[in-house]
Amino acid sequence: MRREAILNAAIAIALLAVPLAAQAMGEPFVITLATKVAILALAGVGLNIALGLGGMVSLGHAAFFGIGGYAMAVLAAPVQAYEPLMTWPVEVAGTKSMPIIWLAATLAGGLAALAIGALSLRTSGVYFIMITLAFGQMLYYFAISWPAYGGEDGLSIYVRNGFPGLNTLEPLQFFALCYGVLMVALLFSRVLARSRFGLALAGARQNPLRSAALGIRPYSVKLTAFVISGAITGLAGALFADLNRFVSPAMLSWQTSGEIMVFVILGGVARLFGPVAGAALFILLEHWLGGFSEYWKLFLGLALLGIVLFARGGLIGTIAGREVAHD
């Protein structure tokens, strides 16, 4: 078996084993940390499709993450207020059911990515980075000035949403859900990378002129990938809001976009488990260094600089070596 596959399996097992051990030792906080890792990794898996597979350096993925979070709030808030979601043209009730919320968050993230991507992909390079950042900031300021959902203060959803057959208030069960979603997304991302679409996306990233000369429009391929990417990050946003039982404009801030990108770069751009390794390392560093020094982000910044300069494959690349061209 290839070294990277073994490493990936080890990471997957470790992420599962830690909360199980924590449960046995009565450490619910550790379970919450692991859940956070799984959810943030999911957001990174989304970004990695745009950034790693498609070469689209989006600094606006907080938009999709936040939209997923707010999609959850929009659906769940009316239930706790004993109000319908809307009354016109037909009366629609809110919902506390995770499957419906996930679907809504995925669709909302994908639609937002369609709109933002359709405009942003007319540019490239630094302009693409700036325009995605600008769209993210636009949504951030919109959320701040949206009183119905708490404006600047955000909005609490007091009871975690439910999933048929599970007790989501139980930390380990909610972790298992998030972990399951992450694994499905990873599997999908792997299948996608090897599919005809994945090949077309690799072509569009590496040589758009050649792609066009082969009858493939790079714009359409990249936009499709951007939509898939935004949809997955949107789903992560809904889970994150459910973990915290709270949404606020912070989810939409550019710092969030930056952090999601940090997960991917730390772990290894375009590496399947890169976002998982990156998110885990980030949360661990935040936890340890954060307790040890207020300036932990300075150290994180230095570590990132080192990775970008000396270890291009991130954590995964450093341990597993150069990516092997399959077949």
Added chain:
Amino acid sequence: MTEPVLEVRNLQLSFGALRATDGVSLTLCPGEIHALIGPNGAGKSTLIGLIAGTLKPDAGQVRLAGRDVTAADAAVRARAGLARSFQVSAVAADLTVLQNAVLAVQGARGQSFGFFRPALADAALRGAAEAHIARVGLSDRRTIPAGDLAHGERRRLELAMALALAPRAFVLDEPMAGMGPDGAREMTALLDDLRHEAPILLVEHDMDAVFALADRVSVLVSGRIIASGTVAEIRTDPEVRRAYLGEEMLE
């Protein structure tokens, strides 16, 4: 005369004050190799870009198989059978030779939006791709990333990818550029073979290759075609001698 496969009429394109393409008209007929020669900066690559659809003309028309494709983008023209190569090799460097060829086949067939089945597991795609690779003699380099190929091999991979388009016309921008004499000889033989597949508009600086292959030669200088004719006519055209051909090439 038979209907031309490719025809450009009075194409014009300026970059600012520079008239890179200044009223060019030419045709490419079935079975022929039409060479386009001219000094550096004459506008040959610009003309190729206009024909392939990566550049949009200020005026004029591009017709492929009798159809006006001036408004169509590069991808549409490629799927209509216009196979181009670039002056500087353009392949997906991190993909293997086989993956590049599969990409070409799925592109030509408009089958790039499959999200689940592995591309290389598709027997039809893979079979076609391997046949094109074999045609250019790269079968034993199948699993090498295209970026690791030698220059001449990468040139041949580009031709394999062009073949995947089931081309009606080849438009090749200096396929011999940067090749040694052996490479150039091999490429000449390969092009001579490809003309049976589809006619070739050949931009080339290598005069041995041009004189060996071309049925017709057009000479482009400062964005204008100053002469067009058979190899013999072009060799003796005084204006061409003055504008372009060094005396030593004409012996």
